[in-house]
Amino acid sequence: MSPETADTPIGWQTNFKQLIAVAEGAPDEALKDAVAPLHPADAAELINLVEHVEIRERIFRALAPDVAPRVLRLVSPLVREQIVQGLPADRLQRMLEHLDSDDAADLIASMPKERAQSILAALPGPVAARIQQLLRYPEDTAGGLMKSEYAAVLEGATVEEAIEIVRILAGTVPDIHNVFVVDRRFHLLGVLPLAGLILAREGQTVDAVMDRQVISATVETDQEEVARLFRKYDLLSLPVTDLRGALLGRITVDDVVDVLEEEANEDFAKLSGLGREEPVFDSPVRTIRRRLPWLGLNLVTTSLSATVIGFFQGTIESTAIAAALMTIVAAQGGNAGVQTLTVMVRGLALGQISASHARPILLKELAVAGGNGVALGLTAGTGAYLLHGQRLLAVVLGLALLVNYLVAALVASVIPLTLRWLRADPAVASSVFVTACTDICGFFSFLGLLTIGLCLFG
Amino acid sequence: MSPETADTPIGWQTNFKQLIAVAEGAPDEALKDAVAPLHPADAAELINLVEHVEIRERIFRALAPDVAPRVLRLVSPLVREQIVQGLPADRLQRMLEHLDSDDAADLIASMPKERAQSILAALPGPVAARIQQLLRYPEDTAGGLMKSEYAAVLEGATVEEAIEIVRILAGTVPDIHNVFVVDRRFHLLGVLPLAGLILAREGQTVDAVMDRQVISATVETDQEEVARLFRKYDLLSLPVTDLRGALLGRITVDDVVDVLEEEANEDFAKLSGLGREEPVFDSPVRTIRRRLPWLGLNLVTTSLSATVIGFFQGTIESTAIAAALMTIVAAQGGNAGVQTLTVMVRGLALGQISASHARPILLKELAVAGGNGVALGLTAGTGAYLLHGQRLLAVVLGLALLVNYLVAALVASVIPLTLRWLRADPAVASSVFVTACTDICGFFSFLGLLTIGLCLFG
Numbered sequence: 001m002s003p004e005t006a007d008t009p010i011g012w013q014t015n016f017k018q019l020i021a022v023a024e025g026a027p028d029e030a031l032k033d034a035v036a037p038l039h040p041a042d043a044a045e046l047i048n049l050v051e052h053v054e055i056r057e058r059i060f061r062a063l064a065p066d067v068a069p070r071v072l073r074l075v076s077p078l079v080r081e082q083i084v085q086g087l088p089a090d091r092l093q094r095m096l097e098h099l100d101s102d103d104a105a106d107l108i109a110s111m112p113k114e115r116a117q118s119i120l121a122a123l124p125g126p127v128a129a130r131i132q133q134l135l136r137y138p139e140d141t142a143g144g145l146m147k148s149e150y151a152a153v154l155e156g157a158t159v160e161e162a163i164e165i166v167r168i169l170a171g172t173v174p175d176i177h178n179v180f181v182v183d184r185r186f187h188l189l190g191v192l193p194l195a196g197l198i199l200a201r202e203g204q205t206v207d208a209v210m211d212r213q214v215i216s217a218t219v220e221t222d223q224e225e226v227a228r229l230f231r232k233y234d235l236l237s238l239p240v241t242d243l244r245g246a247l248l249g250r251i252t253v254d255d256v257v258d259v260l261e262e263e264a265n266e267d268f269a270k271l272s273g274l275g276r277e278e279p280v281f282d283s284p285v286r287t288i289r290r291r292l293p294w295l296g297l298n299l300v301t302t303s304l305s306a307t308v309i310g311f312f313q314g315t316i317e318s319t320a321i322a323a324a325l326m327t328i329v330a331a332q333g334g335n336a337g338v339q340t341l342t343v344m345v346r347g348l349a350l351g352q353i354s355a356s357h358a359r360p361i362l363l364k365e366l367a368v369a370g371g372n373g374v375a376l377g378l379t380a381g382t383g384a385y386l387l388h389g390q391r392l393l394a395v396v397l398g399l400a401l402l403v404n405y406l407v408a409a410l411v412a413s414v415i416p417l418t419l420r421w422l423r424a425d426p427a428v429a430s431s432v433f434v435t436a437c438t439d440i441c442g443f444f445s446f447l448g449l450l451t452i453g454l455c456l457f458g
Numbered sequence: 459m460s461p462e463t464a465d466t467p468i469g470w471q472t473n474f475k476q477l478i479a480v481a482e483g484a485p486d487e488a489l490k491d492a493v494a495p496l497h498p499a500d501a502a503e504l505i506n507l508v509e510h511v512e513i514r515e516r517i518f519r520a521l522a523p524d525v526a527p528r529v530l531r532l533v534s535p536l537v538r539e540q541i542v543q544g545l546p547a548d549r550l551q552r553m554l555e556h557l558d559s560d561d562a563a564d565l566i567a568s569m570p571k572e573r574a575q576s577i578l579a580a581l582p583g584p585v586a587a588r589i590q591q592l593l594r595y596p597e598d599t600a601g602g603l604m605k606s607e608y609a610a611v612l613e614g615a616t617v618e619e620a621i622e623i624v625r626i627l628a629g630t631v632p633d634i635h636n637v638f639v640v641d642r643r644f645h646l647l648g649v650l651p652l653a654g655l656i657l658a659r660e661g662q663t664v665d666a667v668m669d670r671q672v673i674s675a676t677v678e679t680d681q682e683e684v685a686r687l688f689r690k691y692d693l694l695s696l697p698v699t700d701l702r703g704a705l706l707g708r709i710t711v712d713d714v715v716d717v718l719e720e721e722a723n724e725d726f727a728k729l730s731g732l733g734r735e736e737p738v739f740d741s742p743v744r745t746i747r748r749r750l751p752w753l754g755l756n757l758v759t760t761s762l763s764a765t766v767i768g769f770f771q772g773t774i775e776s777t778a779i780a781a782a783l784m785t786i787v788a789a790q791g792g793n794a795g796v797q798t799l800t801v802m803v804r805g806l807a808l809g810q811i812s813a814s815h816a817r818p819i820l821l822k823e824l825a826v827a828g829g830n831g832v833a834l835g836l837t838a839g840t841g842a843y844l845l846h847g848q849r850l851l852a853v854v855l856g857l858a859l860l861v862n863y864l865v866a867a868l869v870a871s872v873i874p875l876t877l878r879w880l881r882a883d884p885a886v887a888s889s890v891f892v893t894a895c896t897d898i899c900g901f902f903s904f905l906g907l908l909t910i911g912l913c914l915f916g
Contacts, residue, residue: 039671041690163656170657177635177694194652198621199628213497231719232499234712236635236694253711254692257718261689264722265804272729272800284825291797292830295790299834302789303841309782316778323774323781324767327788331760331897332753339749342730346723367742372750376757383761439789 016046023050023059031062040067044074047083057086069098072107078282081110093122096131100174102147102255105134134249142226143219145259146240146249149173152180155189155207159200162192175252177236181210186246188214188239217251218243223259228351230256267349270427271342294432301436305330308440312447315454321388322450325397328380329446333404333438336372340365340412341434345427348420362413369409373402392453400446407441408434477504481517489520498525502532505541515544527556530565536740539568551580554589558632560605560713563592592707600684601677603717604698604707607631610638613647613665617658620650633710635694639668644704646672646697675709676701681717686809688714725807728885729800752890759894763788766898770905773912779846783855784904786838791862791896794830798823798870799892803885806878820871827867831860850911858904865899866892 022034023046035043043063050056060083063071072080072095084092084107096104096119108116108131120128130148137143151169153162162179170176179197181190190210200209216239217226229238230253238251282290309316309326316323344361347353353361381398385391412434416426480492481504493501501521508514518541521529530538530553542550542565554562554577566574566589578586588606595601609627611620620637628634637655639648648668658667674697675684687696688711696709740748767774767784774781802819805811811819839856843849870892874884 039673039691041692045690166653166656170653176653194656195624195628195634198624198652198655215497231715232503233497234499234715236711253694253715257689257692257711257715260715260718260722261808264718264726268722268726268729268800268804271726272796284822284829287822287826288829288833291794291826292833294797295793295830295834296837298793299786299790299838302786303838305789306782306786309785310779313778316781317775320771320774320781321768323778323784324764326781327767327785327897327901328757328760328764330785331763331893332757335756336749336753338730339752342726346726350719364742364745368745368749371742371746372753375746375750376753379754380757380761435789439785443785 016049019046020050020055023055023062028062031058035059035062036064040070041074043067043071047071048076048079053082053086057083065094066098069095073099073103077110080107084111089119089122092119096123097127100147101130101134101149101249102145105131106139109135109139137219140223141219142217142221142223142238142240142251143248145223145226145251145255146219147174147252148249150180150239150247150250151176151178152182152186152247153206155181155183157181157206159197159204159206159209160202162206163197166194166197175237175254177252179206180239180247180250181206182247188216188241188245188247190214191239193236214239216241219248224263224349224351226251227256227259227263231260263349267345267427270425271338271345271431298432301432302439305436305439305443308443309447312443312451315447315451318454319393319450321390321393322447325384325393326400326443326446329397329400329404330439330442332376332401333408333442334435336369336405337408337412337434337438338431340368340409341416341430344413344416345430348416348426353417354420358413358417361417362410365409365413366406369405370402373405376405377401392457393450396446396449396453400442400449403445404438404442407445408438411437474504474507478508478513481508481513481520486520489516493517493520494522498528499532501525501529505529506534506537511540511544515541523552524556527553531557531561535568538565542569547577547580550577554581555585558605559588559592559607559707560603563589564597567593567597595677598681599677600675600679600681600696600698600709601706603681603684603709603713604677605632605710606707608638608697608705608708609634609636610640610644610705611664613639613641615639615664617655617662617664617667618660620664621655624652624655633695633712635710637664638697638705638708639664640705646674646699646703646705648672649697651694672697674699677706682721682807684709685714685717685721689718721807725803725885728883729796729803729889756890759890760897763894763897763901766901767905770901770909773905773909776912777851777908779848779851780905780908783842783851784858784901787855787858787862787904788897788900790834790859791866791900792893794827794863795866795870795892795896796889798826798867799874799888802871802874803888806874806884811875812878816871816875819875820868823867823871824864827863828860831863834863835859850915851908854904854907854911858900858907861903862896862900865903866896869895 019034022031026034035046038046043059047056047059050059056079060068060071072083075083087095096107099107104127108120111119120132123131134143134146134148149169149172151165151173153165166176166179177194179192179194180188181192183189190207190212191214192206192210196209196211215229215233215235217229218241220243221240226238229235236253239247240249240251242248312322344353377398380401381394384397385394388394412430415430415433419426419430477492480489484492493504496504501517505514505517508517514537518526518529530541533541545553554565557565562585566578569577578590581589592601592604592606607627607630609623609631611623624634624637635652637650637652638646639650640646648665648670649672650664650668654667654669673687673691673693675687676699678701679698684696687693694711697705698707698709699705770780802811835856838859839852842855843852846852870888873888873891877884877888
């Protein structure tokens with residue numbers, strides 16, 4: 001949790017502005033003294049805040065050798081890339097040896113292939129092997145999240161032996177929350193929280209006090225499922241096994257907190273047509289490259305819906321106010337669709353809905369759309385009648401709104417469920433398709449009903 | 459973490475369908491045997507899945523007395539409300555005595571006022587007092603999240619004494635991750651992780667081995683800031699003090715995992731015009747009541763933007779295709795605005811941006827909008843020319859797109875920053891205002907430029 005002891009007061013806060021001034025002007029020794037009492041997380045925040053690469057590197061060099069690797073893990077990905085680029089190979093190797101295996105593997109994975117190879121080749125055999133094993137697993141699986149360091153004892157061991165193992169490993173294994181109990185083939189039999197070790201009576205075996213109801217994942221478990229297990233079972237750490245059930249490593253709760261944030265950010269990005277998560281301070285060129293394809297896709301879909309309007313040029317020429325009212329129908333459908341879509345995408349992401357819920361959800365959403373449609377259709381229709389005094393326009397506006405709310409409910413429920421059923425991501429591009437449908441249907445229902453109305457009563 | 463030991467195999471999964479069949483048909487004893495081996499989190503999921511209230515209550519009654527309170531904590535809020543309504547007062551009181559103080563307070567807070575009062579009056583004095591103290595703090599502050607149970611020792615105590623405290627408290631205090639070290643006025647001096655207790659040498663004082671760099675919150679700290687502290691410092695528990703620094707309780711990481719999810723869901727809900735988080739399986743009536751006000755607000759703003767179109771009836775009557783093309787300009791602006799807005803709202807929520815970043819962010823977003831505007835303005839203009847063969851329409855379309863992207867960048871950056879600066883929530887209703895601006899400006903710039911163009915060259 002907290003780093004080496006230091007005589008800082010409780011509720012201690014960091015004055016980043018003052019520290020940046022020191023980093024920009026003061027001699028090396030003064031800078032070292034200034035950053036020494038910082039929590040690694042605060043040192044990382046300081047480096048993130050600095051704009052100039054040289055000052056960043058200067059602060060990083062001023063960190064104590066055992067603190068620097070942890071700070072490197074905590075800075076933002078872009079800053080980390082820059083710092084790693086500037087580090088000499090020997091310094092980088094020492095840093096990798098100090099990092100937890102999962103963080104070391106992530107760092108190696110973010111480097112250009114050739115540099116990663118040469119750095120790995122120079123690392124001590126066991127360290128390199130451990131990192132290489134972790135690199136085999138995709139980033140978004142339990143294998144990609146786990147660290148290889150854990151504390152385990154064989155069944156039949158005594159509680160004192162388990163405590164001795166914790167003492168021996170404490171220097172090299174980070175965040176020991178539990179001791180795992182395994183058999184000779186390393187199959188997981190149970191788990192012993194540290195509090196359980198402290199409570200046990202002298203001479204008891206671990207078998208007598210361990211929890212046998214172990215929640216575990218395999219290396220292939222998806223990270224969304226991993227997050228769900230942590231949330232559901234209030235876990236501090238989750239053991240990860242190979243496909244045959246042998247213990248390979250564990251995931252700790254602090255990594256899952258990051259996963260939860262990452263998953264939420266991804267869903268946000270996809271729902272709003274960003275494609276994937278976007279760093280706030282990325283360069284305009286990179287930002288354009290990321291956003292342009294989605295705007296381009298949207299240009300295609302909005303052009304499609306605009307062609308629908310083209311079919312009704314005659315109606316618009318005779319009743320120009322229709323051009324104004326049709327935009328209300330389209331926008332309202334889009335808004336209602338995004339409401340439904342958000343509930344669906346979050347429900348699917350958090351495991352609250354599955355494809356088997358399609359029927360009750362669709363019925364509920366159609367009922368909601370019907371209710372909203374009657375209420376707002378009457379409101380908008382009455383408003384239009386009072387403003388423009390044309391009964392036909394008012395009736396058509398109200399009806400078209402009702403139709404478009406129903407279409408919005410239908411597509412915004414069915415598209416994410418279908419994507420999930422196809423094992424695709426329900427968030428990606430869903431909002432583009434939903435608003436395309438509600439635009440097209442909004443224009444079509446309003447202008448279509450109006451055209452029919454004009455023919456019959458006009 | 460895990461409950462009482464039970465002889466269930468590793469990787470154990472629950473067959474919910476079979477269990478529901480047992481709950482619907484089998485005699486009481488068989489149901490008790492069937493639910494006995496369930497993890498409380500799985501029992502909660504089972505109850506959430508059941509549709510009929512009577513079957514839900516039947517399963518709940520079949521749970522062991524020490525498991526039932528934990529299951530009650532884990533079921534969904536709506537289901538919990540129903541179960542609590544159906545519980546006799548004496549059973550509910552026993553349940554409250556078994557719950558952690560924070561969960562007991564949440565349960566009391568969710569009950570009708572009169573029932574809450576009578577239940578509190580019947581509880582043992584110390585339990586009621588503890589719950590009443592927690593009820594004073596707003597739900598979304600550290601005070602509202604904390605539990606009053608923790609393990610603490612006075613400065614100068616030995617490590618053995620600290621271990622003895624953990625042993626004594628283990629039965630009643632849940633999830634002890636740390637022992638807090640305090641002075642006689644209960645001011646926090648340091649924190650000792652359990653692993654530190656195990657590693658310490660015999661006879662050492664807690665002062666010699668504790669971490670003095672304690673990260674803490676006061677009862678008034680906002681829950682978003684609490685989540686940020688857990689994320690930033692990789693905490694397992696966070697001590698909470700009163701405003702003078704005296705220890706009152708602590709927040710554990712499992713509660714923060716829930717907060718993170720809640721905060722993300724809230725941001726989603728607000729960005730998509732749901733107002734606040736919506737349970738997936740809520741009733742249509744409640745859903746309509748929640749969504750209707752936002753759709754109504756949107757109806758007002760879209761009607762406003764539709765009146766802009768009304769000003770240009772002459773232009774539309776003469777060039778009906780303008781009614782089609784103007785919708786492209788408005789939709790593209792809205793899309794680009796939501797992209798920017800999402801980056802801003804998440805950046806503000808995660809503490810990556812503050813009001814002081816306004817200038818660089820605005821410059822970046824305007825540059826991005828300019829780049830996208832030139833690229834897509836040229837594309838759309840060329841497309842329109844090829845389709846309709848009217849040079850004026852094509853030029854106006856391209857220019858209006860560029861203008862609307864710039865407006866989108868401006869309002870989508872400035873609105874959330876201004877809301878934050880006013881200490882309001884940057885997510886709430888932002889998207890409604892942004893799309894209202896891009897709609898109005900989209901229609902106005904396209905139809906305005908076209909009208910001018912028709913006057914000059916038409």
